[in-house]
Amino acid sequence: GENVEQHPSTLSVQEGDSAVIKCTYSDSASNYFPWYKQELGKRPQLIIDIRSNVGEKKDQRIAVTLNKTAKHFSLHITETQPEDSAVYFCAASYQNTGFQKLVFGTGTRLLVSP
């Protein structure tokens, strides 16, 4: 089955700096890669996603890149703000007997210091 690895587990940056979180996946059949943000005590919420037919996608200060050959994808946050502090999860979605299954990484705790 699919296996998703995520690095780093924790990331501390100063406000205004950029942050990069990286994930690798094992199943070349995976074709949908969402990123979720989870604030303390709250539900995970989708912040951006990318499909396998696209190499890069950007939404204001966040962007995601995908390298299908290397089977890795990354989240980039520019001009970080304290409210970006949260745990970020990557996920990979692959076909399993005709249905999609979301497999999550272990998470990255991002701390943005003022």
Place this chain on the structure above:
Amino acid sequence: EAGVAQSPRYKIIEKRQSVAFWCNPISGHATLYWYQQILGQGPKLLIQFQNNGVVDDSQLPKDRFSAERLKGVDSTLKIQPAKLEDSAVYLCASSSYMNTEAFFGQGTRLTVV
């Protein structure tokens, strides 16, 4: 659009007791997921339903966990008997069709003592 509803929000039980969680997905969403999130880890899929049929329960500890989704809408997840290592947040999520956003509920935080 109403979100995914889960209850209860918190539950504390003693080991060997039983517990049940309830989930009401977003109206019209055919796919329903139950995830277990242990503190400091990513969500781990326990079971996935498509309408009222199970499509993946490979990581569900079937000797103690069970789940059902009657009529393809609401779902319940049960643990009987509970163990200390079952302490976690149980997240329910739903999606409308393949390759699209999964919406999560607030989760149920279970503490087994």
